[in-house]
Amino acid sequence: MITSVLVANRGEIACRIARTCRELGIRTVAVHSDADAGALHTRVADAAVRLPGAAPADTYLRGDLIVKAALAAGADAVHPGYGFLSENAGFARAVREAGLAWIGPPPEAIEAMASKTRAKKLMGLQPLATVTADDLPVLVKAAAGGGGRGMRVVRDLDTLDAELTAARAEALAAFGDDEVFVEPYVEGGRHVEVQILADTHGTVWTLGTRDCSLQRRHQKVIEEAPAPGLTPELTGSLCEMAERAARAVDYVGAGTVEFLVAHGRAHFLEMNTRLQVEHPVTEAVFGIDLVALQIRVAEGAVLDEEPPSARGHAVEARLYAEDPARDWAPQTGTLHRLAVPGVRLDTGYADGDTIGVHYDPMLAKAVAHAPTRSEAVRKLAGALERAEIHGPVTNRDLLVRSLRHEEFTAVRADTGFYERRLPQLTEPAPDPYAPLAAALADAHGRSRFGGWRNLPSQPQVKRYLMAGEEHEVRYRHTREGLAADGVRVVHADARLVVLDIDGVQRKFEVARYGDQVYVGPTALTALPRFPEPAAGHAPGSLLAPMPGTVVRVADGLAVGARVQAGRPLLWLEAMKMEHKITAPVSGTVTALHAHPGRQVEPGTLLAVVDDDTPRDDTPR
Numbered sequence: 001m002i003t004s005v006l007v008a009n010r011g012e013i014a015c016r017i018a019r020t021c022r023e024l025g026i027r028t029v030a031v032h033s034d035a036d037a038g039a040l041h042t043r044v045a046d047a048a049v050r051l052p053g054a055a056p057a058d059t060y061l062r063g064d065l066i067v068k069a070a071l072a073a074g075a076d077a078v079h080p081g082y083g084f085l086s087e088n089a090g091f092a093r094a095v096r097e098a099g100l101a102w103i104g105p106p107p108e109a110i111e112a113m114a115s116k117t118r119a120k121k122l123m124g125l126q127p128l129a130t131v132t133a134d135d136l137p138v139l140v141k142a143a144a145g146g147g148g149r150g151m152r153v154v155r156d157l158d159t160l161d162a163e164l165t166a167a168r169a170e171a172l173a174a175f176g177d178d179e180v181f182v183e184p185y186v187e188g189g190r191h192v193e194v195q196i197l198a199d200t201h202g203t204v205w206t207l208g209t210r211d212c213s214l215q216r217r218h219q220k221v222i223e224e225a226p227a228p229g230l231t232p233e234l235t236g237s238l239c240e241m242a243e244r245a246a247r248a249v250d251y252v253g254a255g256t257v258e259f260l261v262a263h264g265r266a267h268f269l270e271m272n273t274r275l276q277v278e279h280p281v282t283e284a285v286f287g288i289d290l291v292a293l294q295i296r297v298a299e300g301a302v303l304d305e306e307p308p309s310a311r312g313h314a315v316e317a318r319l320y321a322e323d324p325a326r327d328w329a330p331q332t333g334t335l336h337r338l339a340v341p342g343v344r345l346d347t348g349y350a351d352g353d354t355i356g357v358h359y360d361p362m363l364a365k366a367v368a369h370a371p372t373r374s375e376a377v378r379k380l381a382g383a384l385e386r387a388e389i390h391g392p393v394t395n396r397d398l399l400v401r402s403l404r405h406e407e408f409t410a411v412r413a414d415t416g417f418y419e420r421r422l423p424q425l426t427e428p429a430p431d432p433y434a435p436l437a438a439a440l441a442d443a444h445g446r447s448r449f450g451g452w453r454n455l456p457s458q459p460q461v462k463r464y465l466m467a468g469e470e471h472e473v474r475y476r477h478t479r480e481g482l483a484a485d486g487v488r489v490v491h492a493d494a495r496l497v498v499l500d501i502d503g504v505q506r507k508f509e510v511a512r513y514g515d516q517v518y519v520g521p522t523a524l525t526a527l528p529r530f531p532e533p534a535a536g537h538a539p540g541s542l543l544a545p546m547p548g549t550v551v552r553v554a555d556g557l558a559v560g561a562r563v564q565a566g567r568p569l570l571w572l573e574a575m576k577m578e579h580k581i582t583a584p585v586s587g588t589v590t591a592l593h594a595h596p597g598r599q600v601e602p603g604t605l606l607a608v609v610d611d612d613t614p615r616d617d618t619p620r
Helices: 011-024 040-044 063-073 089-097 107-114 116-122 157-175 232-248 279-286 290-298 373-386 396-404 417-425 434-444
Strands: 004-007 027-032 047-050 077-079 138-142 152-154 180-184 190-198 204-216 219-225 253-262 265-272 313-320 333-335 337-339 344-347 353-355 362-370 388-390 460-466 469-478 481-483 488-492 496-501 504-513 516-519 522-527 541-543 548-553 568-574 577-582 587-592 605-611
Touching (some): 004 011, 004 063, 011 040, 011 344, 027 040, 027 063, 047 063, 063 089, 107 116, 116 180, 138 157, 152 157, 157 180, 157 568, 157 577, 190 232, 190 290, 204 232, 204 279, 204 417, 219 279, 219 396, 232 265, 253 290, 279 290, 279 313, 279 362, 313 373, 313 396, 373 396, 388 504, 396 417, 434 460, 434 469, 434 481, 434 488, 434 496, 434 504, 434 516, 434 522, 568 605
Parallel strands (some): 004 027, 004 077, 027 047
Antiparallel strands (some): 138 152, 138 180, 190 204, 204 219, 219 313, 253 265, 460 469, 496 504, 548 568, 568 577, 587 605
């Protein structure tokens, strides 16, 4: 009987495992890097152990330190979560050899399936040994990877070597293994997967399908169960192939078999020998707790001959601290408030926590369950729209618009959805009355009579930055209270403003943290009445778009080198992903401040390219 579990992970999944363990009466032990010393997953666990001596990005890959921590804390089992060492056969063996229970599949099954190259051979498939122009487009993938890391689509043969190098570097940083392979890229397909659960007595459950087609950078964004629009025959075929894959390696525990479905055919992608990020939608539909079942299986329990019956539909959206309009740039800073009422919310953050630069930018997973797909989608979109998310920029608006997009609601979306639709999905649409509501809420915090005059006087003026544009609003203190042109102020206090706009009363909930103001879902920055002149940068300046570390610069890049606009000059690593920084103009490099290993903040000057394009100065 398992009594204490060390969770060999961090963030949302560590908190989620701890929650189930607590319900089962099992103690939990957290491990953490120095960067995560005060993280939520360490606070919710019964005990926490620091992992010493490793860089924050690599700490959770140190299996030797994790096993040592489990023994020191008196744990009798280890749960790996997802990512990091969850699909590392050597780590699974080390856990078992230390006399600890491993809440996962046998090391032999991990070895057979964790490497995508070996998994494909097991399923009778082969990666491409060579690539020609006729093979394009192709997909470069990390053999030990997941979550889109170490993955690149290549459409131009001239870029293949560079993309292979980038994929290897990213795979090594994320998984400690730089093996990559190349396979044909199937365009216009849907990402469909089957959840499996197997015990040690020969029972294998196939727990329906999930659709995970809405992806950015090959990382899933919105998932649902069951996968809509599949014929019963195709669904049966997918489940049969998934069970066959599990039995081929004597699988035990929870796992997922992934496919790309296009033109009515299923193409095997991989088998993930771990719990998936999107497992909550399957839990909701089948009314089960997969983590609890993983623990039961690890204790030797026998599963029922048949799984529970499916019920209704569930949809999950991953809330990321990132700016989709700026090439999905990860965001950092203080998360002042996170609340998504009415749906299940799995998160690794609490109000006031800091979002750092070292790990994946996912803040939370919001999950809605309802009798039908349309009801579940509507429920989740509404919950996200009303959510309080105060802090760095997130993809919340993108999620709401995606869930309500006709292509998604009509089950026509595929893995290329964001490539086609991103500009329209990220078009700013802030509330035009948000600045006025912010100003009125701020005014309430001052003396009611501080701005009132017996004689007519100049209105009070406030300036805000909203969606990249400055907005100036004016209001007055009157005998009757606050007033503004064009609307009637029904109520105003520091947290709630009610305006009568053309006979319709609208409520605006306001929250303020320093100069950051949130009016409902709209974020604003309060600006000074008379701003200081802004410090400028020379034309052609290349500024860091995000916090991160310079991992490499382009070959031959130096002061005096000539570059073409759009040419990759250097690469930043932020939150375990590489981000390519390109030349803003064609010209000559006149300054270079970037070198591998340098840590930078947003706005740091990396390089300057002098635009020497000839100009036509002929008078017109």
